[in-house]
Amino acid sequence: MKKILLIGSGGAGKSTLAKQLGKKLSIPVYHLDTIFWKPGWTPSDQEMFRSEVEELMAEDEWIIDGNFRSTMDSRLQQCDTVIFLHYPRWTCLRRAVKRRFMYHGKSRPDMTEGCEEKIDIDFLKWIYFYNDRHAPEILEKLRQSNIENVIILKSPSKTAKWLSSVSSS
Template sequence: MKKILIIGSGGAGKSTIARRLSNILSIPVYHLDALFWKPGWEQSDREEFRHKIQDIMMQKTWILDGNFNSTMEQRLEMCDTVIFLHYSRFVCTSRAIKRRLQYANRSRPDMTEGCKEKLDMDFLKWIWFYNDRHAPVVMDRLNKTDARIIILQSPSETAKWLNDLSSF
């Protein structure tokens, strides 16, 4: 594992797992949210965003966490490993709510400074229906890639996988 993509529903813990993997494997981590969002939740130019990702993917090692459909194909072509956090809607929704409370009125560590944590009904709906609407599309894409696919379906399964990995 040298070029790792971490995907999954909002609230699944992609950034947390990316940081843990970075510590275990000594590979730099890049959070797509931090690359895309400018202070005040202003979107980056799509081409600028794509170029940032392309520059990162030219490095020998990287961990990229986040979904961003607009660059998914590009990232799937370049990675050697995909970790798909395929958690239940209840886990992801409760974690998103907890994160909102934890980082109220401030930016979380994996986000651009000046993007205070927020939670709105559209995002909650996206999380709630992720497994019904988005996960099948993700699975279809994963079935077409040559990368190693790791699907983790619960926080406990993920914790065990990370513990096993760190013991090597």
């Protein structure tokens, strides 16, 4: 595991797991939200965003967390490991709401400074329908890929168990 893609619904804990795994493996971690969003929730130019992601993927080792369809295929082609947090919708919704209260009035550590934590109906709908609308496409891409290592984790407890089994060597 040298080039790791971490994907899943909002609220699943991608950024938290990315940081934990990065520390354990001594691999740099990149959060796509931090790259894409500029202060005040201003989106990046798509070409600049793709270019920045391509530069990161040229490195020898990385953990990149985030979904972002616009770069998904190229990230799937470059990674040697995919970790898909495929959690139940209620787990993700609960965690997203909890996160909103934890970071009320401030930016999360894995988010661009100046992007205060927020939650809106569109984000809640995206999480609610993620397993119905987005996960099937991702699972199909993973089935068709030649990725060496695909890890699908279906609950926070299974994720914790898996992380404890990961060796730093």
